[in-house]
Amino acid sequence: MIDVINLKKSYGNLDVLKGITISIKEGEKVAIIGPSGSGKSTFLRCLNCMEDPTSGSIIFEGVDIADMRVDINIHRRHMGMVFQQFNLFNNKTVIENIMLAPVYIGIHDLNSKKFKNFFIRLRNIFSKEKKPLYEINTTREKIKADARENALRLLRRIGLEDKANVYPSTLSGGQKQRIAIVRALAMNPKVILFDEPTSALDPEMVGEVLDLIKQLAAEGMTLVIVTHEMGFAREIATRVLFMDEGRILEENTPDEIFSNPQNIRTKEFLSKVL
């Protein structure tokens, strides 16, 4: 699903990623662990081009999204991302946060279809061969209603339906992060990238966020998670990557990597954190 080929990223003279090649298949749950400064967050952010790779390619569903000529926005719609700092839109209520992107993109697509149809009709008047129109089977109101219904369904799922019309500033960290996760889910992504989703949370709120991620994993969603929660990584991941100094030093199943690490750096790191 995602094939990363010799990905490199440098800031000026600082090489953060020094050539990463990895392939992530559909339904996999990949956990990335490693000491801080090892480039794991940068790697994750390169996967949806939040950081533009310096060189290398990222093939997502057959398209090289590292290519600057590709319209990255279309591909990002299929890759959800959850941040360490939640990043809920502060000027929008909870439900508006979830609805914003689906409604905007739905209406944008509708309008561009209408726009194209207008020119096709104009062309059809003057030419003999009639070009078919784009099919339009929705309206603005329907897009909005559907998005609202979907948002409410997602909020019900995480038990925060009563918070639909409040602003994010009134919520706890755990609630914010769960809403950030369902905001990503509202786009029906094929993969979700988690950038240390629990690192900014109070300890007692970590559980509720991890539970939601576990649910997603059980439903078969493809997940890529940068995390410091080793127990959690061991529990849900199908594959664990250990990164240090911009390289993947070891990748294996969680049982293997946690109980029988091969690389000396992995051993050292795990002995410190476990």
Next chain:
Amino acid sequence: MGNFDKKLLKFWEIFYEYNGYTKVLMGLRNTLYIAILGLVLGIIIGTLIAIVKVVPKYKILPRILDVLCDFYVGLFRGTPVVVQLLVAYYVVLPLLGINMSSLSVCVLVFGLNSGAYVSEIMRGGIMSVDHGQMEAGRALGLSYRVAMLKIVVPQAVKNILPTLGNEFIALIKETSVVSFVGVSDLYVAFNYIGNNSYEFMVPYFVMAVIYIVLVMMIATFIKVMERRLRKSDRRN
């Protein structure tokens, strides 16, 4: 002060019986017209410039725009508004052969002038919004433009509202120079009353009071608006 009541009577005579008040209303209308339209124009120009200033400059077009905006801001912050008004009215427009009412010239000049100031205010506002907001928008597949206009700019506007209020108040007071190009504002109106009654004490005093009341009304309006925009910060 013995003849103060006489002065007041004289003022009232010109103000009420000789239709001085229509001039005052006209002046008030012009003042507000120039200040409000100028501010609207300024906010539009300022927002555009601020966005040009904050977009990433990988490509050549943003760089060119950046230089142009620097020039524009330097030009309009570097000269007094009176000079801009006079140059626009007596130099630029005749040279270009454009026929324009002096009122429109005022709106244009004040708009361009406040655009230069608002651009810096707005830039500060945009930079005060956490970068994560933009990232979250982009991660959902929104374009830079949409994420900027739907998420970042509304939050920036909320942050800079007190400063924008300042700008509006400054604009209202600065409009008192429009008589240089023949627009009748409050000063012209009260000057007319003074000239006709040979007495300037009361008219100018009333003029000052009108300005103060105007500014206080605006300050209250801004406060109300700020409170409404702040509702997303409130914790309850």
